[in-house]
Amino acid sequence: MRKGHDFDFLRGDIVALLGESRDGLVRVKRIVQDLKDFSRSGAEEAWEMANLNAVLESTLNIARNEVKHKASIETRFGELPKVECLPSRLGQVFLNLLVNAAQAIGADGKITLSTGVESSDVWIRVEDTGCGISEENLTRVFDPFFTTKPVGQGTGLGLSVSYSIVAKHGGQIEVASEVGRGTRFTVRLPIRHTPAEALQTLVAET
Numbered sequence: 255m256r257k258g259h260d261f262d263f264l265r266g267d268i269v270a271l272l273g274e275s276r277d278g279l280v281r282v283k284r285i286v287q288d289l290k291d292f293s294r295s296g297a298e299e300a301w302e303m304a305n306l307n308a309v310l311e312s313t314l315n316i317a318r319n320e321v322k323h324k325a326s327i328e329t330r331f332g333e334l335p336k337v338e339c340l341p342s343r344l345g346q347v348f349l350n351l352l353v354n355a356a357q358a359i360g361a362d363g364k365i366t367l368s369t370g371v372e373s374s375d376v377w378i379r380v381e382d383t384g385c386g387i388s389e390e391n392l393t394r395v396f397d398p399f400f401t402t403k404p405v406g407q408g409t410g411l412g413l414s415v416s417y418s419i420v421a422k423h424g425g426q427i428e429v430a431s432e433v434g435r436g437t438r439f440t441v442r443l444p445i446r447h448t449p450a451e452a453l454q455t456l457v458a459e460t
């Protein structure tokens with residue numbers, strides 16, 4: 255009789271455990287997919303038409319655990335056309351900006367990610383309520399090896415690598431900051447990166 259009860263109890267437990275395992279597997283699968291997106295080597299890299307909101311979401315999946323104990327994250331994604339780009343490289347740019355934002359925040363900060371379209375460009379903005387950047391340093395943040403972080407913590411390469419990736423896309427990266435209030439990085443990318451190709455499409459369509 256007791257045995258029967260134990261089995262009932264176990265059955266309930268097993269169902270719950272299987273549910274949890276499935277949730278865990280879905281999470282792991284998503285993280286592995288995100289890591290694959292990021293780790294794709296330059297050799298296989300191809301220009302793709304990608305949804306940058308989705309690329310940002312992938313970046314967030316990777317960085318969220320690092321960021322969440324310091325800052326709340328708000329996303330304000332606008333509707334974006336697909337952008338001709340190297341998605342894994344742009345993922346790297348977004349990750350650098352996000353990690354910098356988190357590192358600039360002591361505690362209890364806020365990071366806002368927003369996106370939008372302006373004429374033939376898409377823009378992506380990473381805003382933080384961190385320590386800010388002095389006027390003197392503002393002109394140097396994109397220089398290779400410029401870092402204000404302790405030895406062993408920063409190499410000073412994140413922003414210079416990001417700058418060159420964005421430049422490769424024919425885009426720009428801008429920074430605005432106020433010491434003690436926070437920093438805003440804006441990446442602007444042309445929807446089509448080769449004007450000749452865009453023109454060809456236009457001709458083919460008309």
Ligand SMILES: Nc1ncnc2c1ncn2[C@@H]1O[C@H](COP(=O)(O)OP(=O)(O)OP(=O)(O)O)[C@@H](O)[C@H]1O
Binds near residue numbers: 354385408411412414
């Ligand atoms: N969001 C930010 N808020 C305040 N300072 C920033 C921010 N982003 C960048 N900086 C400043 O710019 C410097 C250069 O940033 P960059 O990402 O290139 O290198 P790093 O973060 O120091 O090192 P790495 O990215 O290689 O680990 C930083 O050391 C910091 O002083």
Ligand SMILES: [Mg+2]
Binds near residue numbers: 350353408412413
């Ligand atoms: Mg950095």
